[in-house]
Each structure stands twice: as structure tokens, then as C-alpha cells.
Amino acid sequence: QKEVEQNSGPLSVPEGAIASLNCTYSDRGSQSFFWYRQYSGKSPELIMFIYSNGDKEDGRFTAQLNKASQYVSLLIRDSQPSDSATYLCAFNGGATNKLIFGTGTLLAVQP
Amino acid sequence: DGGITQSPKYLFRKEGQNVTLSCEQNLNHDAMYWYRQDPGQGLRLIYYSQIVNDFQKGDIAEGYSVSREKKESFPLTVTSAQKNPTAFYLCASSPRGPGSGYEQYFGPGTRLTVT
Numbered sequence: 001q002k003e004v005e006q007n008s009g010p011l012s013v014p015e016g017a018i019a020s021l022n023c024t025y026s027d028r029g030s031q032s033f034f035w036y037r038q039y040s041g042k043s044p045e046l047i048m049f050i051y052s053n054g055d056k057e058d059g060r061f062t063a064q065l066n067k068a069s070q071y072v073s074l075l076i077r078d079s080q081p082s083d084s085a086t087y088l089c090a091f092n093g094g095a096t097n098k099l100i101f102g103t104g105t106l107l108a109v110q111p
Numbered sequence: 112d113g114g115i116t117q118s119p120k121y122l123f124r125k126e127g128q129n130v131t132l133s134c135e136q137n138l139n140h141d142a143m144y145w146y147r148q149d150p151g152q153g154l155r156l157i158y159y160s161q162i163v164n165d166f167q168k169g170d171i172a173e174g175y176s177v178s179r180e181k182k183e184s185f186p187l188t189v190t191s192a193q194k195n196p197t198a199f200y201l202c203a204s205s206p207r208g209p210g211s212g213y214e215q216y217f218g219p220g221t222r223l224t225v226t
Contacts (some may be wrong), residue, residue: 004153034214034215041220042219043217043219044217046214046216046217049214053128055184062119072141088153101154102153103152103153104153
């Protein structure tokens with residue numbers, strides 16, 4: 001079983017719509033969860049982190065965490081073409097004390 | 112400006128040669144990491160260091176070596192023993208060591224091509 005599951009996409013949404021990106025993880029001991037954005041040919045950029053169950057909002061981004069369901073999601077409101085990128089989720093592997101990364105979901109925002 | 116620098120951005124080497132990738136940070140972060148990213152794949156951890164003069168193997172350490180003589184610097188050597196060295200190499204740092212849950216910040220990366 002993979003430690004982090006993400007749909008590779010591409011996820012295509014029209015400009016102005018809400019993009020919903022999802023991630024499931026296997027380690028129930030995980031405490032910290034992260035979303036990174038990676039443009040093609042560039043390095044990952046941290047956009048959100050969340051430690052507690054519930055929602056965390058930052059501008060157009062909302063991270064949602066449900067530890068019971070081992071599920072974390074990222075909502076992007078009013079999607080823009082500049083949001084087109086691969087989004088990586090990651091969690092702190094409690095047993096190994098390292099960040100475990102998913103393979104990413106490619107988001108394409110259509111003008 | 113605080114940040115993480117990696118050099119060079121692109122690196123070309125012949126098979127059989129060792130090559131060292133530079134990673135420097137001025138964020139005063141304790142922990143530093145090296146990852147490798149191949150097309151269509153996720154990030155794979157090569158080595159990490161939580162403190163000066165100490166480092167641990169990651170998931171794919173074979174064929175690589177590191178040193179951590181200074182807090183700011185964590186160079187990675189790709190040796191001739193690494194069977195498939197062509198990849199995008201990413202260095203990251205974190206305010207605390209693994210286990211604290213602190214986020215990692217990435218440098219711009221070095222794209223290594225070995226022919």
C-alpha cells in the first residue's frame with residue numbers, strides 16, 4: 001500500500017471555479033500535513049500546512065484535514081490560469097520523522 | 112534576502128565521474144535534506160541532516176555521499192556508483208529536525224545530466 005495517494009490528474013477546471021485536490025495517507029501517527037505547488041521545471045513551493053482537524057484558510061486556499069479518515073484536501077477558490085501546476089501533498093511520517101510526499105496532482109485551469 | 116541556493120542550475124557530466132552539488136542556506140535552519148525527483152515521480156529522500164556533523168541515510172542513499180561541516184552548507188556528491196544519476200536534485204531545509212512537524216523549504220534545484 002502506498003503511503004500517500006494522490007490522483008495524478010490532470011484535473012481541469014475553468015477559470016474562476018473551485019479546484020479541489022485530495023490526498024489520503026496511511027500513517028495514523030502523522031501529525032503534520034503540507035501542500036506544495038510545483039510549476040513545471042521548478043522546485044516545490046510550500047503553500048499551506050495544517051496540524052489540526054478541520055479547515056485552515058489562507059487567501060484563496062483552504063486546507064482541510066480529517067485525521068479519522070486519513071484524508072487531507074486543498075481547495076483553491078477563484079482558480080486562475082497561474083494556479084496551473086502540480087500540487088504535492090506531504091505528511092510528517094511519525095515513525096520515521098521524515099516528510100513523505102505524494103506524486104502530485106496536475107491542475108490545469110482553463111481560461 | 113534569506114533563502115536556499117543551489118548551484119549550478121544545470122550540470123552535465125560523463126559517466127564514471129563523481130560530481131558535487133552545492134546547497135547553501137542563510138535561514139539559520141538546523142535540518143537540511145537532499146531529494147531526487149525523476150519525471151512523473153515523487154520526491155525521494157537521499158540524505159538528511161538534523162545538526163552539524165551528523166547526517167542519516169534516506170530511502171535511496173546508495174551511490175551518494177554528503178557532509179555537514181557547517182550549519183549553512185550541505186553538499187551532495189553523486190558518485191560513479193550511482194547507476195542512474197540523471198535527475199532533478201532538490202535541497203531543502205527546515206527550522207527544526209524531523210519529528211517536529213516543521214515545514215521544509217526548497218532551493219531552486221540542480222538538473223544533472225550524465226551521459
